[in-house]
Amino acid sequence: MHEWDADTRVDAAGDGRFTARLGDRWGGAGGRPNGGYLVAFCLRALGEVLPHPDPLAVSAYYLLPGVVGPAVVDTEVVRRGRQVSTGEARLSCRDREVLRVVASFADLGAGGDGAAVLGRAPDLPPPDECVDVYGGLRLPGATVADRVELRGPEPFGWARGRATGTPSAEFWIRFADGRPADPAGMATLVDSVAPAVLELGHPVVSATVELSVHVHARPAPGWLAARAATRHVAGGHYEEDVELWDAGGRLVARSRQLAVLSAR
Amino acid sequence: MHEWDADTRVDAAGDGRFTARLGDRWGGAGGRPNGGYLVAFCLRALGEVLPHPDPLAVSAYYLLPGVVGPAVVDTEVVRRGRQVSTGEARLSCRDREVLRVVASFADLGAGGDGAAVLGRAPDLPPPDECVDVYGGLRLPGATVADRVELRGPEPFGWARGRATGTPSAEFWIRFADGRPADPAGMATLVDSVAPAVLELGHPVVSATVELSVHVHARPAPGWLAARAATRHVAGGHYEEDVELWDAGGRLVARSRQLAVLSAR
Numbered sequence: 001m002h003e004w005d006a007d008t009r010v011d012a013a014g015d016g017r018f019t020a021r022l023g024d025r026w027g028g029a030g031g032r033p034n035g036g037y038l039v040a041f042c043l044r045a046l047g048e049v050l051p052h053p054d055p056l057a058v059s060a061y062y063l064l065p066g067v068v069g070p071a072v073v074d075t076e077v078v079r080r081g082r083q084v085s086t087g088e089a090r091l092s093c094r095d096r097e098v099l100r101v102v103a104s105f106a107d108l109g110a111g112g113d114g115a116a117v118l119g120r121a122p123d124l125p126p127p128d129e130c131v132d133v134y135g136g137l138r139l140p141g142a143t144v145a146d147r148v149e150l151r152g153p154e155p156f157g158w159a160r161g162r163a164t165g166t167p168s169a170e171f172w173i174r175f176a177d178g179r180p181a182d183p184a185g186m187a188t189l190v191d192s193v194a195p196a197v198l199e200l201g202h203p204v205v206s207a208t209v210e211l212s213v214h215v216h217a218r219p220a221p222g223w224l225a226a227r228a229a230t231r232h233v234a235g236g237h238y239e240e241d242v243e244l245w246d247a248g249g250r251l252v253a254r255s256r257q258l259a260v261l262s263a264r
Numbered sequence: 265m266h267e268w269d270a271d272t273r274v275d276a277a278g279d280g281r282f283t284a285r286l287g288d289r290w291g292g293a294g295g296r297p298n299g300g301y302l303v304a305f306c307l308r309a310l311g312e313v314l315p316h317p318d319p320l321a322v323s324a325y326y327l328l329p330g331v332v333g334p335a336v337v338d339t340e341v342v343r344r345g346r347q348v349s350t351g352e353a354r355l356s357c358r359d360r361e362v363l364r365v366v367a368s369f370a371d372l373g374a375g376g377d378g379a380a381v382l383g384r385a386p387d388l389p390p391p392d393e394c395v396d397v398y399g400g401l402r403l404p405g406a407t408v409a410d411r412v413e414l415r416g417p418e419p420f421g422w423a424r425g426r427a428t429g430t431p432s433a434e435f436w437i438r439f440a441d442g443r444p445a446d447p448a449g450m451a452t453l454v455d456s457v458a459p460a461v462l463e464l465g466h467p468v469v470s471a472t473v474e475l476s477v478h479v480h481a482r483p484a485p486g487w488l489a490a491r492a493a494t495r496h497v498a499g500g501h502y503e504e505d506v507e508l509w510d511a512g513g514r515l516v517a518r519s520r521q522l523a524v525l526s527a528r
Binding site: 056057059061063064078079081083084086088097100102104106108117118119166167168209210212214216217229230231232233234235236237239250251254256258260 | 320321323325327328342343345347348350352361364366368370372381382383430431432473474476478480481493494495496497498499500501503514515518520522524
């Protein structure tokens with residue numbers, strides 16, 4: 001079994017409740033479980049209670065830091081529709097809600113007609129001609145960097161000690177153990193990258209307020225090409241957008257998050 | 265009192281419940297209350313129960329069409345934090361939930377340090393040198409077009425019967441009665457524009473699945489410059505992003521929605 005599947009397991013406990021265990025292999029900087037890891041528990045639990053298989057739109061509100069150890073996911077089926085169904089999930093650690101997710105699910109294998117995409121996939125050298133974007137640097141506690149492999153033409157500027165001043169990046173991304181990306185897995189991937197805002201040279205830690213993910217299609221197997229960019233920093237908040245493109249040149253997922261900046 | 269304020273009134277009825285009345289002056293094509301109008305009831309109710317004044321991140325899931333007439337908003341305070349508080353609101357018509365909103369509120373007057381913006385505001389001629397983007401065309405039932413004024417260098421291509429093939433647009437936007445835009449009002453404005461996907465020439469109606477709005481700052485008075493773009497159409501779904509820039513050249517709000525396309 002792949003790491004993501006083993007580490008995001010949920011077990012039905014009746015009445016829409018699921019038990020789970022947050023592991024320590026998906027930590028962000030500082031060692032707390034990463035946001036994209038936490039949301040996976042909610043999506044897996046919703047996948048058990050909703051009639052459609054694939055997350056289509058996901059909104060995750062981060063309330064408190066997750067805590068490694070036992071956890072509970074409570075789900076509610078909000079609406080069962082013909083094309084789209086919607087549910088809510090609440091992830092709690094030590095009896096305190098840490099994450100609330102609302103998500104609409106659909107069958108992404110059922111569509112595919114009339115695709116039109118504006119914009120272009122990132123233009124990257126092949127993955128085997130690229131290098132680790134962190135240049136071997138590991139932020140303390142950031143075990144997620146061992147679960148998700150990121151390769152780019154050169155290491156991120158901030159990882160080389162020379163922030164570029166431009167908070168954007170293009171790179172390859174995949175689960176390090178070769179697990180194929182799927183709609184739920186992509187919700188983890190989009191939040192498994194050190195924030196592009198580090199290229200502005202601020203030594204920051206960030207706390208996500210909200211992460212939204214739109215999934216367009218089940219991706220083709222293999223590496224995904226990613227583009228991450230921050231368009232806005234102000235008032236102690238910043239945004240980051242991530243796009244994932246599959247081997248077929250399709251824009252398969254987009255995410256946007258709003259986070260609070262604070263000095264490290 | 266301005267139209268938006270009168271038409272989105274909520275009255276506390278105890279236990280986090282508010283009563284309201286959906287009006288017929290904010291209809292989208294077909295006459296159903298527009299999505300950006302519906303979300304306003306939830307934001308006004310949340311503004312009454314949360315300790316912070318301004319919506320910062322808003323996620324709205326559309327479950328059923330809204331119905332003109334009496335409505336109820338049920339709110340829940342999810343978390344009161346120091347910088348950010350989070351709540352949930354459910355809008356019901358005729359005892360059926362039509363919209364679920366989760367939102368984080370903050371005090372957008374309290375920040376402002378270290379602003380950095382990538383990208384540029386739309387480059388538009390002054391509003392008084394622009395024209396109605398609909399060229400006087402009104403889709404049946406779309407009364408929202410009389411509440412929200414949109415001016416651009418020329419009418420939208422589809423409104424002239426010549427879809428441009430490029431689903432993007434830049435234009436000025438404001439409440440038609442001169443109401444200043446504010447964070448909650450901007451959540452209505454971003455969804456008060458006919459979808460840019462009409463420029464692809466499909467005669468479509470669309471139903472929003474999810475609308476998310478990030479508000480960066482309280483806007484300066486006056487017209488807002490808007491940029492709308494669809495990046496992706498596939499599998500019967502499409503996305504639309506809208507940016508709002510204020511008179512001070514600040515990116516004050518961004519939205520993204522995922523909608524279902526269907527033939528008209």
